[in-house]
Amino acid sequence: MTPTEATYLGVPGTLLFALVLFGFLAAFAYTASRRWQLMTVGGFPESRWDRVGERIRGVVEFGLLQRKMFRDPYAGLYHILIFSGFVVLSIRTTTLFLEGLFPGAALPFLPGGAWEAYLLLKDVVLVTTTAGVVLALGRRHLFRKDRLDASFDADLILVLIAFLMVTDLVAGGASHALSPARASVWEPVTAAVGTLLSGSSTGTLTALYHACWWAHLVAILSFLNYLPTAKHFHVITALPNLFLRKLDPPGKMRTFDVEKAAEDGKIGVGKIQDFSWKQKLDMFTCTECGRCREICPTHLTGKPLSPKGFMVDARKALYTAAPALLDVASGRGDLGAEERLAAQRPLIGGWVDVETIWACTTCRYCESACPVGITYTDKLTDLRRFLVLDQSEFPKEAQTAFNGMERQGNPWNLSASDRDAWTAELPFEVPVMGALENRDDVEYLFWVGCAGSYEDKGKKVSRALATLMHEAGVKYAILGAEETCNGDSARRLGNELLFQMLAQQNVETMNGYGVRKIVTNCPHCLNTLKNEYPDFGGTFQVVHGTELVADLVAKGKLKLTGRIDKTVSFHDPCYLGRHNDVYDAPRELLSAIPGVSLKELPRTRDKAMCCGAGGGRMWLDEKIGARINQARYAEIEANGTDAVGVSCPFCMVMLGNAATEMSGKTETFDVLELAAQALPTHPGGEAAAS
Numbered sequence: 001m002t003p004t005e006a007t008y009l010g011v012p013g014t015l016l017f018a019l020v021l022f023g024f025l026a027a028f029a030y031t032a033s034r035r036w037q038l039m040t041v042g043g044f045p046e047s048r049w050d051r052v053g054e055r056i057r058g059v060v061e062f063g064l065l066q067r068k069m070f071r072d073p074y075a076g077l078y079h080i081l082i083f084s085g086f087v088v089l090s091i092r093t094t095t096l097f098l099e100g101l102f103p104g105a106a107l108p109f110l111p112g113g114a115w116e117a118y119l120l121l122k123d124v125v126l127v128t129t130t131a132g133v134v135l136a137l138g139r140r141h142l143f144r145k146d147r148l149d150a151s152f153d154a155d156l157i158l159v160l161i162a163f164l165m166v167t168d169l170v171a172g173g174a175s176h177a178l179s180p181a182r183a184s185v186w187e188p189v190t191a192a193v194g195t196l197l198s199g200s201s202t203g204t205l206t207a208l209y210h211a212c213w214w215a216h217l218v219a220i221l222s223f224l225n226y227l228p229t230a231k232h233f234h235v236i237t238a239l240p241n242l243f244l245r246k247l248d249p250p251g252k253m254r255t256f257d258v259e260k261a262a263e264d265g266k267i268g269v270g271k272i273q274d275f276s277w278k279q280k281l282d283m284f285t286c287t288e289c290g291r292c293r294e295i296c297p298t299h300l301t302g303k304p305l306s307p308k309g310f311m312v313d314a315r316k317a318l319y320t321a322a323p324a325l326l327d328v329a330s331g332r333g334d335l336g337a338e339e340r341l342a343a344q345r346p347l348i349g350g351w352v353d354v355e356t357i358w359a360c361t362t363c364r365y366c367e368s369a370c371p372v373g374i375t376y377t378d379k380l381t382d383l384r385r386f387l388v389l390d391q392s393e394f395p396k397e398a399q400t401a402f403n404g405m406e407r408q409g410n411p412w413n414l415s416a417s418d419r420d421a422w423t424a425e426l427p428f429e430v431p432v433m434g435a436l437e438n439r440d441d442v443e444y445l446f447w448v449g450c451a452g453s454y455e456d457k458g459k460k461v462s463r464a465l466a467t468l469m470h471e472a473g474v475k476y477a478i479l480g481a482e483e484t485c486n487g488d489s490a491r492r493l494g495n496e497l498l499f500q501m502l503a504q505q506n507v508e509t510m511n512g513y514g515v516r517k518i519v520t521n522c523p524h525c526l527n528t529l530k531n532e533y534p535d536f537g538g539t540f541q542v543v544h545g546t547e548l549v550a551d552l553v554a555k556g557k558l559k560l561t562g563r564i565d566k567t568v569s570f571h572d573p574c575y576l577g578r579h580n581d582v583y584d585a586p587r588e589l590l591s592a593i594p595g596v597s598l599k600e601l602p603r604t605r606d607k608a609m610c611c612g613a614g615g616g617r618m619w620l621d622e623k624i625g626a627r628i629n630q631a632r633y634a635e636i637e638a639n640g641t642d643a644v645g646v647s648c649p650f651c652m653v654m655l656g657n658a659a660t661e662m663s664g665k666t667e668t669f670d671v672l673e674l675a676a677q678a679l680p681t682h683p684g685g686e687a688a689a690s
């Protein structure tokens with residue numbers, strides 16, 4: 001069909017079409033406005049209007065070019081075929097609507113030559129979009145990935161898209177057959193359909209044309225109205241959601257005034273309406289593609305938390321509560337809306353299992369995989385905040401860790417005064433900030449962390465990093481007994497009050513000493529000090545131990561000459577990699593050690609599987625499903641290397657425990673330990689590491 005042909009055929013029922021069009025649009029406007037009200041009702045405020053240029057770049061990269069979709073090339077291919085069809089055919093659809101309202105109308109911005117080129121492009125995408133639908137149906141039914149569930153909704157939409165392509169082609173073909181002289185060489189596919197239909201009578205062709213024309217446009221309008229009710233709402237919300245995505249460091253949690261929130265009765269999220277507008281937009285936007293659960297450690301080990309499942313359940317809770325919620329919000333409480341709202345199935349313990357809330361390790365695999373910019377860890381930790389601070393309900397093991405952090409400044413509840421006892425075994429003195437008369441030449445504060453101070457393997461790594469800095473002549477100092485837990489676990493276990501107390505104390509101590517640069521071997525400490533302490537007045541340049549040491553080696557300030565003949569896998573810690581984008585430094589350091597040969601794990605870098613300790617899970621029992629540390633260690637064993645290098649004290653404990661539990665052959669080392677063993681001054685000279 002072209003505008004000219006439409007005029008020739010005299011598109012029927014202009015008035016009828018206008019009524020149908022405005023009826024569907026009015027219905028859509030009503031549904032969309034209800035969704036808007038639902039999104040903005042309740043919840044805490046969030047501002048996402050900063051750094052507009054960066055936001056637009058993200059829309060182009062992730063929305064228009066669909067970069068993340070190509071992590072699965074097959075899915076990326078069919079999705080881009082269908083998406084490009086939508087983009088190209090939107091011009092065609094606009095033209096058809098214009099013709100329906102104003103017979104003979106054409107789009108003014110497509111002059112002669114461009115219109116012909118567009119007709120050719122349109123014909124191509126009619127075919128490629130249909131091919132995309134076939135490939136998508138193949139993925140859903142013939143070679144389905146585990147991440148996908150059977151979905152009538154998905155099948156229905158795919159069939160509807162195919163129907164749109166077919167009706168367009170048949171209407172165009174009938175038009176060509178009715179008027180061969182007007183058939184355009186620029187529409188080869190439509191012309192071919194016209195040739196197939198050319199034996200039919202004029203009456204049949206006219207009826208076919210009208211039937212397809214109406215079916216096509218009514219199907220589009222029905223599709224539009226179906227969108228807000230189901231997962232395909234993402235067709236409308238995905239690009240806005242990408243624009244409004246989180247631009248803060250990924251590992252930074254929201255800071256809020258705990259006292260005020262307590263006064264207002266709004267700590268965390270206890271009800272579905274307590275989620276912020278952006279968190280609700282995430283729920284609207286989930287496409288149910290399941291990418292988020294592919295390497296989710298809780299999903300892989302049979303726990304009730306599957307990120308996709310959580311998001312779908314939260315959306316169901318929101319849509320189910322919507323009528324009562326919107327009645328209350330609009331002041332129609334006198335109709336019993338308050339009672340209806342109160343009688344809703346509860347969010348916690350109803351729609352979402354309590355176990356689901358505590359299962360998350362905050363590893364961020366889900367967030368890094370999601371193609372439409374949805375976040376999870378904020379939602380799960382907001383639920384934990386409500387449970388801990390409003391309800392005082394949390395796993396009993398967490399209480400032990402909270403007590404330790406509060407009383408002794410460490411979750412092991414060991415004596416605060418023993419914090420620097422790890423230095424005693426070193427053959428040189430480790431400078432302590434408070435004991436220095438002159439701190440002017442101290443370049444780095446060595447933030448040791450609780451594990452580095454108290455846990456046996458962690459203490460070895462602290463000694464390794466101190467030795468490496470000592471050998472390189474780095475001017476550093478520790479806080480000693482003045483250092484206290486950074487609060488990462490408290491915050492991620494929902495105890496914001498305790499976290500803020502620890503953060504304020506540490507920031508005060510470090511600012512008191514004029515600290516500017518920090519080195520730490522713990523990615524959890526790194527994340528909190530670097531990304532979360534600025535909210536408390538502490539702005540520091542924080543580097544991981546492997547970054548500093550790799551740099552010292554690259555600059556020739558450290559020589560690693562001792563040979564360590566080992567094949568080594570490297571396990572990326574979530575809080576170093578996915579949270580802080582440090583992937584190369586540990587690998588560079590391993591590569592700098594003579595004799596070490598790095599063999600990457602199949603799941604590596606941003607696709608690495610979590611060890612199970614993040615999000616405060618280090619302190620909780622793992623009672624459901626397989627053990628996450630063992631699942632990850634099994635992958636490491638299967639890689640067949642002599643050792644696995646880690647760069648996080650929590651990973652070290654988790655994988656070390658798994659090695660013992662499973663009588664594994666792969667030894668566990670921190671990369672800094674290996675580097676220190678390669679120093680010329682290491683006892684044993686240049687012998688292989690033991």
Ligand code: SF4
Nearest residue numbers: 296360361363364366
């Ligand atoms: S953060 Fe990790 S554990 Fe939590 S839901 Fe996402 S993938 Fe699963």
Ligand code: SF4
Nearest residue numbers: 286287289290292370
């Ligand atoms: S949250 Fe993202 S990755 Fe997970 S199912 Fe929804 S759209 Fe897919």
